[in-house]
Amino acid sequence: MRTPYGNKVYGMGAEYPSASALYEAAKMVRDAGFKRWDVHSPFPIHGMDEAMGLGKSWLSAFVLAGGITGLLTAAVLEFGPSSLIYPLIVHGKPRNFFTVPAFFPIMFELTILFSAFTAFFAMLIMNGLPRWYHPVFNWNRFSRATNDGFFLVIEARDQRFTELEAQEILEQSGGQHITIIHED
Amino acid sequence: MDGATTAPDVIEGEASASVERPLARVPLVLNKRNFSWITERISGVIEANAPRWWWVAFAITSMVAMFGLFCLGYQISTGVGTWGLNHPVGWAWDITNFVFWIGIGHAGTLISAILFLLRQKWRTSINRAAEAMTLFAVICAAIFPGVHVGRVWMAWYLAPLPNNYGIWPNFRSPLLWDVFAVSTYFSVSVLFWYTGLIPDLATLRDRATTKIKKFLYGIFAVGWRGSNRNWRHYEMAYLLLAGLSTPLVLSVHSVVSFDFATSIIPTWHTTIFPPYFVAGAIFGGFAMVLTLLIPARAIYKLQDIITPQHIDKMAKVILLTGSIVGYAYAMEFFVAWYSGNQYEKFAFYNRIFGPYWWYWWVGMLFCNTVSPQLFWFKRFRQNIYVVYFVCMCVNTGMWFERFIIIVGGLHRDFLPSSWGMFYPTWVDIWTFIGTFGIFTSLFLLFIRYLPMIAMSEVKIVLPEANPHHASPAEHHTVAAGGKERT
Numbered sequence: 259m260r261t262p263y264g265n266k267v268y269g270m271g272a273e274y275p276s277a278s279a280l281y282e283a284a285k286m287v288r289d290a291g292f293k294r295w296d297v298h299s300p301f302p303i304h305g306m307d308e309a310m311g312l313g314k315s316w317l318s319a320f321v322l323a324g325g326i327t328g329l330l331t332a333a334v335l336e337f338g339p340s341s342l343i344y345p346l347i348v349h350g351k352p353r354n355f356f357t358v359p360a361f362f363p364i365m366f367e368l369t370i371l372f373s374a375f376t377a378f379f380a381m382l383i384m385n386g387l388p389r390w391y392h393p394v395f396n397w398n399r400f401s402r403a404t405n406d407g408f409f410l411v412i413e414a415r416d417q418r419f420t421e422l423e424a425q426e427i428l429e430q431s432g433g434q435h436i437t438i439i440h441e442d
Numbered sequence: 443m444d445g446a447t448t449a450p451d452v453i454e455g456e457a458s459a460s461v462e463r464p465l466a467r468v469p470l471v472l473n474k475r476n477f478s479w480i481t482e483r484i485s486g487v488i489e490a491n492a493p494r495w496w497w498v499a500f501a502i503t504s505m506v507a508m509f510g511l512f513c514l515g516y517q518i519s520t521g522v523g524t525w526g527l528n529h530p531v532g533w534a535w536d537i538t539n540f541v542f543w544i545g546i547g548h549a550g551t552l553i554s555a556i557l558f559l560l561r562q563k564w565r566t567s568i569n570r571a572a573e574a575m576t577l578f579a580v581i582c583a584a585i586f587p588g589v590h591v592g593r594v595w596m597a598w599y600l601a602p603l604p605n606n607y608g609i610w611p612n613f614r615s616p617l618l619w620d621v622f623a624v625s626t627y628f629s630v631s632v633l634f635w636y637t638g639l640i641p642d643l644a645t646l647r648d649r650a651t652t653k654i655k656k657f658l659y660g661i662f663a664v665g666w667r668g669s670n671r672n673w674r675h676y677e678m679a680y681l682l683l684a685g686l687s688t689p690l691v692l693s694v695h696s697v698v699s700f701d702f703a704t705s706i707i708p709t710w711h712t713t714i715f716p717p718y719f720v721a722g723a724i725f726g727g728f729a730m731v732l733t734l735l736i737p738a739r740a741i742y743k744l745q746d747i748i749t750p751q752h753i754d755k756m757a758k759v760i761l762l763t764g765s766i767v768g769y770a771y772a773m774e775f776f777v778a779w780y781s782g783n784q785y786e787k788f789a790f791y792n793r794i795f796g797p798y799w800w801y802w803w804v805g806m807l808f809c810n811t812v813s814p815q816l817f818w819f820k821r822f823r824q825n826i827y828v829v830y831f832v833c834m835c836v837n838t839g840m841w842f843e844r845f846i847i848i849v850g851g852l853h854r855d856f857l858p859s860s861w862g863m864f865y866p867t868w869v870d871i872w873t874f875i876g877t878f879g880i881f882t883s884l885f886l887l888f889i890r891y892l893p894m895i896a897m898s899e900v901k902i903v904l905p906e907a908n909p910h911h912a913s914p915a916e917h918h919t920v921a922a923g924g925k926e927r928t
Contacts, residue, residue, distance in 0.1 A: 300898055321682050
């Protein structure tokens, strides 16, 4: 989709006066059946995931996998050398099942370490970050999204997107400064 | 969450603002400040030119830091003998300083992780600075065991790397656990801190006036645009990092205490050490947080964000952990007597009446046990000078405590023929002072270039952030007895 001047259209955005107005607008846009849209706010708004019709974030599943990897890494790292490569008898303690607790602290630490790195990088990857640029930054009002502005943007890629329908729902939901956002 | 004391159908202390509700809470941000005020005030600290006091302070602290680094260089190039270590006291100021700094580092993660899981919203005003303080304290801490090994260039032996000697570290040694615990703690703290910083870096990027600032803040803000599809994963990541850091913070000082508890030295070989050390770490860490934030709050006029309520709550944490520490001290004496072990009994007698007697009377008894008890009284918790005095006592006392545990245990253990004293050299003293220089220099740089208060998180605790918030007229219910600055 292009504007009469030939600019490629990314979508249509509106600004809302408050977090609660944005929350109500999100519910309307969700109920109207739009799929490719997003809201932008300076802080996470409690309950917005449900208002947008989004489920639970499955980032936790990756973190679980990361934690298990960490635990297994530690087990291999410790038992490999201590039992196979370089068996070390310290304080006359045997190398049997009963000395396993002495290996637990490092297993614990590596479980945490791997989980934390997974949480961080999974968050970035699932969010498509880092990225150099995004079309919403073309909108000059948008810099307030990290200060005190509340925005809702419907993408032109959405199956239901037409200029009229998008404008109508943004107006109905109380959106202000309704603007077409250019792709580049 | 907030509405725990009210009926569940009342929405987060907002719905019936016209009615005087005695259970409504004192607002966390005073004087009805709005979102853009928070952005302006906190970003303004960074965007304004550095005030003159900052340059003076930074010049002094960085010179101290440089001299500390010179001492480290001198020690490494000459040998560990430049420190006062010798038999029988083989661990002294170095390990004392290590435990001291790593203990201070615990408050940041406690505030950011445990208080987050406990839904303590007041943490948002102080968590950023406390986390930064954690990182800087851990950096200072890591210097000492690293250099203490003597031949620093062999420090890689600590890591389980395959090498042509076929030698591996002993994974059952608490010293190796310590290596893993401290390095994990530092890495996870950095990740947690940086994750929290991303939205605020985006704020600074959007406000940047020069190209270079926009570029640098832009790089580190990773293209954040406050999208809710991003916030969804972000909040989950933050929650999980908090959940992971909570056992981690408790484990780190436990592992540090294992360094002592698994040995056979009298006063070290005790099962009480892990909880005792963790409580002491939180105790010392909160004191350091207040030591840094009370001046910062006054200088940068942040009293509406770091309110008397915050200081009051931190004082209560100091009272709680200080009392746990006091109880642990008493228990050590009881167990020494009850065990009937003559070495243990003597060691504790020696702690009070031996050559290091005044360390105990001043440090452990007065500074750590008696002074925080002032916080039972609201009058003292609300008096900034009393709070600052107690924090300084605790900062000092916790260093003395570690010295007493370490040197007090070593200098007179079993055979009187091998007793001795520890005398610090100038290198000992200046390396320690130097770490204060490093710590304060890093903290000064932090408040200069990064938002010292988590803007995006403080905004959440404003009533307008609640999506069910009705209208600006119903702003902030003030509790009976709640005070707002005028």
